[in-house]
Amino acid sequence: MAKEIIDGQTMTRALTRITYEIIERNKGIDDLVLVGIKTRGVFVAHRIESRLKQLENISIPVAELDITPYRDDHEATDLTTVKAEPLDIDINNKHVILTDDVLYTGRTIRAAMDALMSVGRPKKISLAVLVDRGHRELPIRADFVGKNIPTSQKEKIKVSMKEIDGEDKIEIE
Amino acid sequence: MKRYLILEDGTVFPGEGFGSSIITTGQLVISNNRTGIEQSVTDPDTEGQILAFTIPSVGNSGINRDFYESINSQCKGVVIGSSSLSTVDGSVSFENWITGLKIPGIKNVDVRALAKHIAEHGEMKASIMDTHDEHAMDQIKALVLPPDLVKRVSTRQSYPNPNMGLKIVIVDLGLKYSILRQLSYRDCNSIIVNYNSTAEEIESLHPDGIIYSNGPGNPEDLPRTIKTIQVLQKNYPILGIGLGNLLIALANDCQIIRLKEPHHESSLAVKEVASGKIDFVNHNHSYTLDEKYIGGSDFIVTNVCVADGTIEGIRHEYLPIMCVLFEPEAAPGPTDGYYVFDEFIDLVESVKKQEGARNQWN
Secondary structure: OOEEEEOHHHHHHHHHHHHHHHHHHHOOOOOEEEEEEOOHHHHHHHHHHHHHHHHHOOOOOEEEEOOHHHOOOOOOOOHHHOOOOOOOOOOOOOEEEEEEEEEOOOHHHHHHHHHHHHHOOOOEEEEEEEEEOOOOOOOOOOOEEEEEOOOOOOOOEEEEOHHHHOOOEEEEO | OEEEEEEOOOOEEEEEEEEEOOOEEEEEEEEOOOOOHHHHHHOHHHOOEEEEEOOOEEOOOOOOOOOOOOOOOOOOEEEOOEEOOOOOOOOOOHHHHHHHOOOEEEEOOOHHHHHHHHHHHOOOEEEEEOOOOHHHHHHHHHOOOOOOHHHHHOOOOOEEEOOOOOEEEEEEOOOOHHHHHHHHHOOOEEEEEEOOOOHHHHHOOOOOEEEEOOOOOOHHHOHHHHHHHHHHOOOOOEEEEOHHHHHHHHHOOOOEEEEEEEEEEEEEEEEEOOOOOEEEEEEEEEEEEOHHHHHHOOEEEEEEEOOOOOEEEEEEOOOOEEEEOOEOOOOOOOOHHHHHHHHHHHHHHHHHHHHHHHHHHO
16 A cells, blocks of 8 residues: 655655755856656756756756666667667766656666766766665665655655646655 | 833823833834734743734733743733733633733733834834823933843753754754754754853864754844854854844845834745745744845845745855744744754754765765
8 A cells, every 4th residue: 555655845845955955065056957867857857947046046957868778677788779869958068967756776877877978978977866765786876865765675666746646745655 | 000102202102001010111013923922922032122912902812821932031011902811721811921920011002003103113112101201201212222132031051952863052042942842853952052152162062053043132232153153154054043044144244134124923924935835934033134245145045025025044055054034933823934944954964974974985
């Protein structure tokens, strides 16, 4: 049975805090670029972008990243043959903040980094996630975490966001 | 007994006395609180103030004796239209409660005319007296309000509010107990210290975070506290509430201004700039931050008042400093602002984590 562990208000607060931390650790957000991993990572990126805009009055670019071709659980994974879908923004020499809803094994993020590298050479890549649930299988960690939720591998974390699911909440089952 | 409320500009409002029969003088403050009168009257912020409540009838929902924000301090007088005899547990009515606190009060005053007068002419000194002859007028005109309000309400000796969580040092500038209640709820191991404690004294307590509390009076009267903030802010996460916020701003070369229409209301809307979220929170301040200086400083504005655009919260861009000018602990008023304490705990924990990581590598 699904149990709601984070409500909309707490999620909003977590996103706001991530935004403050991004400002705090970057001393100027001029060369920042947000790249959201499809699907919910994109909404996370847009929400952070709108907060930065409200606070600092600077609009920073947001891009969507589809990592499906780079996943390592597909059969045809000869990465040299994968054709990268071009991002609609320039990431060369930018500080890219990757955003996703849940950080779990780290494989999605690895794939995302491959995808990024194939389209440009960012100055730096950081990672912002709404939930870190542990159980990494790769040496990857998030720079900005909304909420650490310790889980067992049997459990499932389900993030719902207003833009696509109608309401903001995080459930565990 | 007939008594008079006399204002600095010579205006006289006749009324009937209740509570203590002493003559009292102080800064007249118009409060638009409808409930939580108990908390307003016992709030150390009101040290040296005569509170005038604009609600036509005070105490309609009774007096809850569990609602208090301090045990030692209280306002210097209350001005009301009328009061109700109703009680919560059959124990005490508003007037009897005021009598018990030995506060002088005056009722049957046209509080709306009074509020209008103050809105037009600004906040001023006032006195509750038995006469309104020339001598009384001279007295009120000659009255100099004491500049040491914080000294009167701040704890003289440090004391703990023990728990098992984060260690928070609270610099008491006129601390409301509800701040401690909120910290206790979050398991914080707090130590409350005098407003004049030096940076070394506070550092020796090895805090995880520091809170500069709310308090009465003009922040410019506290140069020593400002100097201490300048030292401490480099090394510790800091939360400033009310007067604490103003001091932190002054410590960082920002300026403050007196509000034309001071905020004394238990439920005023505040917008969180980042998310656009609206919170209804308790306000009790006559000063605010000067926008011109915030723009040029390292602070970003995090909260603004919806009604008049006043800055209600700021945050440092790269140091772990957050401030709110409203009162997140409520008491009185709605509890929307509690999240500020969660945010501060998050801030303290993230600083701790970063420090831990740094120690590991160095």
